[in-house]
Amino acid sequence: MARFLARRVLQAAPLLLLISGLVFLLIHSVPGGPLAVYLSNPSVRPQDIERLRRALGLDRPLWQQYWSWLGAFVQGDWGYSFSDGRPVAMRILERVPATLELVATSIAFALMLAVPAGVVAALGPRGWFDRVSTALAIAGISVPAFWFGLVLQMIFAIGLGWLPSSGRATFGGGGALDRLQHLALPVTVLAVVQAAAWSRYLRGSMIESLAQPFVAAARARGLPERAVVLRHALRHAIGPVLAIVMVDAALLVSGAVVTESVFAWPGLGSLFTEALARRDYAVLMAMLMLASTAIVLFNLIADAAHALLDPRVARQ
Amino acid sequence: MMPAAGGAGATRVQRAPSPDVRPRAEGAAAAALLLVLLASALAAPMLAPYQPDQLDLDRRREAPSAAHWFGTDELGRDVLARVLYGARVSLAVGLLSAAVAGASGIAIGGVAGYAGGAIDAVLMRATDAMLAVPRLPLLMIAASVLQPSVPLLVVLIGLAGWMETARVVRAEFAALRGRGFVESARAAGAGHARIIGAHLLPNATHVAIVSLTLAVARGILLESALSFFGVGVQPPRASWGNMLYQAQAALSTEPWLAIAPGLLILLTTLSVNVVGDRLSRRG
Numbered sequence: 379m380a381r382f383l384a385r386r387v388l389q390a391a392p393l394l395l396l397i398s399g400l401v402f403l404l405i406h407s408v409p410g411g412p413l414a415v416y417l418s419n420p421s422v423r424p425q426d427i428e429r430l431r432r433a434l435g436l437d438r439p440l441w442q443q444y445w446s447w448l449g450a451f452v453q454g455d456w457g458y459s460f461s462d463g464r465p466v467a468m469r470i471l472e473r474v475p476a477t478l479e480l481v482a483t484s485i486a487f488a489l490m491l492a493v494p495a496g497v498v499a500a501l502g503p504r505g506w507f508d509r510v511s512t513a514l515a516i517a518g519i520s521v522p523a524f525w526f527g528l529v530l531q532m533i534f535a536i537g538l539g540w541l542p543s544s545g546r547a548t549f550g551g552g553g554a555l556d557r558l559q560h561l562a563l564p565v566t567v568l569a570v571v572q573a574a575a576w577s578r579y580l581r582g583s584m585i586e587s588l589a590q591p592f593v594a595a596a597r598a599r600g601l602p603e604r605a606v607v608l609r610h611a612l613r614h615a616i617g618p619v620l621a622i623v624m625v626d627a628a629l630l631v632s633g634a635v636v637t638e639s640v641f642a643w644p645g646l647g648s649l650f651t652e653a654l655a656r657r658d659y660a661v662l663m664a665m666l667m668l669a670s671t672a673i674v675l676f677n678l679i680a681d682a683a684h685a686l687l688d689p690r691v692a693r694q
Numbered sequence: 695m696m697p698a699a700g701g702a703g704a705t706r707v708q709r710a711p712s713p714d715v716r717p718r719a720e721g722a723a724a725a726a727l728l729l730v731l732l733a734s735a736l737a738a739p740m741l742a743p744y745q746p747d748q749l750d751l752d753r754r755r756e757a758p759s760a761a762h763w764f765g766t767d768e769l770g771r772d773v774l775a776r777v778l779y780g781a782r783v784s785l786a787v788g789l790l791s792a793a794v795a796g797a798s799g800i801a802i803g804g805v806a807g808y809a810g811g812a813i814d815a816v817l818m819r820a821t822d823a824m825l826a827v828p829r830l831p832l833l834m835i836a837a838s839v840l841q842p843s844v845p846l847l848v849v850l851i852g853l854a855g856w857m858e859t860a861r862v863v864r865a866e867f868a869a870l871r872g873r874g875f876v877e878s879a880r881a882a883g884a885g886h887a888r889i890i891g892a893h894l895l896p897n898a899t900h901v902a903i904v905s906l907t908l909a910v911a912r913g914i915l916l917e918s919a920l921s922f923f924g925v926g927v928q929p930p931r932a933s934w935g936n937m938l939y940q941a942q943a944a945l946s947t948e949p950w951l952a953i954a955p956g957l958l959i960l961l962t963t964l965s966v967n968v969v970g971d972r973l974s975r976r977g
Contacts, residue, residue, distance in 0.1 A: 529952070651923065
């Protein structure tokens, strides 16, 4: 197990290095660079731009810039935001709670939808429930998240006036109920889209699991069907699905860019769109690296959990 | 995205295999809908009641009516005409970006699966790396940096989507490489190109086509998301995504602006996914 883990970590390191190189190259291949905003400003003199360029180290060869960025980044020095001068780490950290709140609530609701739907669909493949839930799941996978968000805003915020259309809390206010009302619409978008995919995985996994001999054995021992399905079949089937949930959770944080922007949710997704609009490379670079690291890390944890549950995996 | 398991290995076969007719009918209906969408996009100049960029400042922000079925926007342009012309851009980006993704995915996955060894390892690590970068944020950076024309947008979206195809094609090639018919072709003097083109590729078309349909749906969604953020297809040219970008600002006063383009994106990706689901169950 330890050797398995060590091997996977050793594989992950060059992967992240490769990603960082790719992303760095992309971000720094812009004509004009991060100072492009000043080039069109007549009140900024060319010598000022030159001074800024040198101060930011942008006059050095690209590989030197990358090397010093990499050295600083792995030591936890993520540089300063070009747009407001504060440390990048601080700008990112202050946005984490909002995104965590949104994503964690969404995952909880998505599981509450996906697990019952997947189990019931698997009990009667091609029955009416399976067909309806399959149709809904394909619709959920196909719907553009931002448009779904706009439609919810039109119905529940503008039309009926039941829920706020954007933000995390009413300015100045912010009781528990107010917070929940602000969460409702963005959580619905993220939860429905995720539940669509997860319910399909669980359905497939449950159908396989119900065909296993141990399920027949449990039935033969006269266990009630409820216990057979929930205690035996589901426990076996949910493992691989939880691994997918783990990996998707990391993707969900980065996928929240769209939903956060539609609902003006003040989390990491909004920080990303702001940084992009201001060409704040230090922030963009750190955010993409953190997201990639999280995706690689969550993949690794999912593999490790899989190996822990099924020792055959680690021996391969 | 969809698990390949389908219903084929079901424990409780309640009926004979014949009731499989329904999903087949759904697949046919979805394919027919796609053809209708494509045909109306191609015939946009004949179908559109107005020019897509024809201003009518006396009739701005009008709700749907007999003269303007889908209403007008803030410049008095006909939303139906813009949706029809937008379909050309959105569908073209979806289909062509999938072609780029498919061609690069088949090439990379094919070489990795056929060659094996170090080449395979390097290419698959690169695939893993690309899969670990969040796709939409990466594309948003690339698009805002390059301010792409439509053809460049096609290439960008395509290059961000080859990994899934590469993986399935590689797996198929690696499994087939050692099989008897490949060995005998090699013994008969066939070169690498002939073995790949005539023996391996035809056997991998099924998995490649399934992953390609998913790439079409993803391409359409990515174009609309990029345009929604203002970094994709640029106005005045209409695409479904940038029409929604405009609509967002006027959601409370002109909700009709958001309905038509969004519904069309949903109908298109839904049909593509239903066709893909149908194809993945056969085989």
